[in-house]
Amino acid sequence: MLETRALCKSFGALTVADNIEFGLAAGARHALIGPNGAGKTTFINMLTGRLEPTTGTIVLGGEDITRLAQAARVKRGLGRTFQINTLFKDLTVLDNVALGIAERLGVAGRLWRPASAYKTVRDEAMAQLESLGIGGDAAARVVDLPYGKQRLVEIAIALGLKPKVLLLDEPAAGVPSHESERILEVLDRLPAEIAILIIEHDMDLVFRFAQRITVLVQGQVLVEGTPDEIAADRRVHEVYLGEGHGHG
Amino acid sequence: MFDAARIGYAGSARLRPIELAPWVLALLVYFLAPNYLPLGAYVVIIILFALSLDLILGYGGIVTLGHAAYFGFGAYAAGVFAIRVSGDPLLGLVVAAVAAGLLGFATGAVILRTHGLALLMLTLAIASIVFEIANKWTDVTGGADGLHSVPIQPVLGLFRFDMFGKTAFLYCLIVLAVGWWLVRTIVHSPFGVSLAGTRENDVRMHAIGAPVYWRRLWAYTISATLAGVAGGLLTQTTQFVGLSVLGFERSGELLVMLVLGGVRRIYGAFVGPLVFIVAQDYLAKQSPEYWTLGIGVLLIFIVRFARGGLLGLADRARAKLWGKKG
Numbered sequence: 001m002l003e004t005r006a007l008c009k010s011f012g013a014l015t016v017a018d019n020i021e022f023g024l025a026a027g028a029r030h031a032l033i034g035p036n037g038a039g040k041t042t043f044i045n046m047l048t049g050r051l052e053p054t055t056g057t058i059v060l061g062g063e064d065i066t067r068l069a070q071a072a073r074v075k076r077g078l079g080r081t082f083q084i085n086t087l088f089k090d091l092t093v094l095d096n097v098a099l100g101i102a103e104r105l106g107v108a109g110r111l112w113r114p115a116s117a118y119k120t121v122r123d124e125a126m127a128q129l130e131s132l133g134i135g136g137d138a139a140a141r142v143v144d145l146p147y148g149k150q151r152l153v154e155i156a157i158a159l160g161l162k163p164k165v166l167l168l169d170e171p172a173a174g175v176p177s178h179e180s181e182r183i184l185e186v187l188d189r190l191p192a193e194i195a196i197l198i199i200e201h202d203m204d205l206v207f208r209f210a211q212r213i214t215v216l217v218q219g220q221v222l223v224e225g226t227p228d229e230i231a232a233d234r235r236v237h238e239v240y241l242g243e244g245h246g247h248g
Numbered sequence: 249m250f251d252a253a254r255i256g257y258a259g260s261a262r263l264r265p266i267e268l269a270p271w272v273l274a275l276l277v278y279f280l281a282p283n284y285l286p287l288g289a290y291v292v293i294i295i296l297f298a299l300s301l302d303l304i305l306g307y308g309g310i311v312t313l314g315h316a317a318y319f320g321f322g323a324y325a326a327g328v329f330a331i332r333v334s335g336d337p338l339l340g341l342v343v344a345a346v347a348a349g350l351l352g353f354a355t356g357a358v359i360l361r362t363h364g365l366a367l368l369m370l371t372l373a374i375a376s377i378v379f380e381i382a383n384k385w386t387d388v389t390g391g392a393d394g395l396h397s398v399p400i401q402p403v404l405g406l407f408r409f410d411m412f413g414k415t416a417f418l419y420c421l422i423v424l425a426v427g428w429w430l431v432r433t434i435v436h437s438p439f440g441v442s443l444a445g446t447r448e449n450d451v452r453m454h455a456i457g458a459p460v461y462w463r464r465l466w467a468y469t470i471s472a473t474l475a476g477v478a479g480g481l482l483t484q485t486t487q488f489v490g491l492s493v494l495g496f497e498r499s500g501e502l503l504v505m506l507v508l509g510g511v512r513r514i515y516g517a518f519v520g521p522l523v524f525i526v527a528q529d530y531l532a533k534q535s536p537e538y539w540t541l542g543i544g545v546l547l548i549f550i551v552r553f554a555r556g557g558l559l560g561l562a563d564r565a566r567a568k569l570w571g572k573k574g
Contacts, residue, residue, distance in 0.1 A: 048455065050454075070454045070455065070457070071454060071457040071458060071459055072457075073457075074455065074456060074457030075457050079455075080455055082451075082452075082455075086449055086451050086452045086455070087448075087449060087452060088444070088445050088448035088449050088452065089448055089449070090444075090448055091256065091441075091444060091445070091448060092256055092258065094256070094257055094258050095256040095257055095258070095441055095444075098256070098257040098441070099441060099442060099445045099453075099456060099458075100456035100457075102257075102438050102441070102442070103442075103456050103457050103458050104456075104457070107438055108438050108439070108441075108442045108458060109438065109439050109442065109459075109463065109466075110437055110438045110439060111433070111434055111437045111438075111439045112433060112437060113437060114259070114260075114261030114433075114436040114437060115255075115256055115257045115259065115436060115437060115438045115440070115441050116256070116257060116258065116259050116260055116261060116436070117261075118257065118438060121257055121438075122257045122258060125257060138258065139258060157452070157456065158455075160456075161456060161457065
C-alpha cells in the first residue's frame, strides 16, 4: 500500500533519515517507535509531503508520490493526524470535519450556495462525529472542548477524508491516562481496510494496537517485526534501557 | 444578532430582520436628511471598501496595509475610461472592477506566497509602487493634479447625477447592496468556510488536501475587485480622482474603520466607516485644528474597552441585558 525505498533526509551534515526501507500493507496496524529525536516525525512529514526527502522514493498504491504536493497525496488516500492539535480552533467541531469532507467531495470551493445547503457534507460530518462518540459536541467551538475530545476531532478530520492509509502521530499525546482509554477504543474500532501507521510513545498502547512494529533509531530502521519479536529483541532493550515498559 | 456563528455547514444563511437595518437607515437619510447625501454617498463608498477588506482580513486572516492600491487603481481606471472612452457609469464600474481585479490577482499571486509580517510589508510595497506610478505617469493620471471634471453620463441613460447628490447616493447604495450580497453569499458558502479554514490553520488545510494558495488568491482577487468598484464610485460621484485615493493613509484609515466597527462580521464594515466619518465630520466642524485628537481618543477607547469593535460591544451589552451567553 505504502512503501519507501532508500529514503534519506539530511539537514546539512545532520542525517535525520538514513536509508529507510519501509512497507505498509493494506489494512495493516503498524507502529513506529523509537527514542526522542529518532526521526519519526520527519519520516511522517516526508510521507505526507510536508518535507521533501533528499533522496529515495515514496510509493503509494503503486504510484511514485515522492514529488507530489501534500494536497495531491491526500486526494490519493493518504490521511494524517498531528502530534500537536492542528485544528480550526475558532470553527465548530462539525465544520472542522465538514471542511475535509467537502474537500474530498470536491465542493469546498463552491461560492454561490450556502454551506448549510450541502446536506450530504453536513450529514456525513455528523455521522463521523457520532461514530467517535462526540456527536453531542458538534455545535461547540473546538477551543471550548477539553483536550481529550480535541484529540478525537483530530482523528475525525482525518477519517472524513476516507483515507486508504492513515498516519497517526501520537494520537494519545498529552491526554490524561483515564481519557486515553477512550482514544484506544476509537483506534480499535477504526475501519479494518485502512492501513494505519501509528507513532506512539505509550508502549501499552503500541503493543495492544500494533500487529507489526518498526523501531527507528537515529534515522535508521533498527529492527522490524511482530510485537513479540520486538519485545524479545535485545537491541530494542538497549535503546530503551531503563525505560522499563513491562513488555519483556 | 451580529455574530458570525451562523456561518458554516450547520449555519443558516437566511436573512434576519436586523440585517435590513442599514438599508432602512440609508433610505431614512435619503428622505429625511437630504443635506447629508454627498457625505452619505462617501460613507456608502467607504463601507463597500471596508467590506472588501473584511472579506480577506476578517474572514481570510490576510492583514494588509495596502488595500488602497486596488481602491485607487479602480478609481483611476474609472476616471481614465470616462475621459478617454465613455462616460457611461456602469461601463466605468465594470472597467474599474476588472482593472482592480486583475491587479489584485497579479499582486496577490506574489503577496500570498508569504505570511505575516513579510506579507504586510509586501502589501505596503505594492501600494507604494502603484502610488508612484500614478504620481509620475502624468499623461494619463494627471500626476499630483489628478483628473478633474471627469465626465459622467446618466445611469442607464435615464438618471442624471444631480447637484444635490440624490442620484449619486442611490447609485452608490445599490452598488453597495450588490457588493454586500456578494460578500455575504461568499462568506456563507463552502468557499467561505474554507477561507476561514485557511485563516484558522493552514497546516491542517494542506493536510485535508485543500488548495490553500488558490483559495486565498481567489478571495484576494474578489476583494480587490470590490475595492476597485468602490474606488470607481468615488471617481464617478465626485468627478475627480487624485493621488489621495492611493495614499497609505487611506489603507491605514480603512483598517482603523474596520477594527472600529468589528472585523469578521460584515456589518462591522458598515458601522465602522459610518461612525468614523460622521465623527470626523462633526469633530472637524467643532474644532478644525484638533479634531484628530477626538478620533484618537475614540480609537484608544475602542481598542482598550471594546475588543471586537462597536458591534462586539453591542453584543456584550445585549448579552448582559438578556443574560445570554456572549
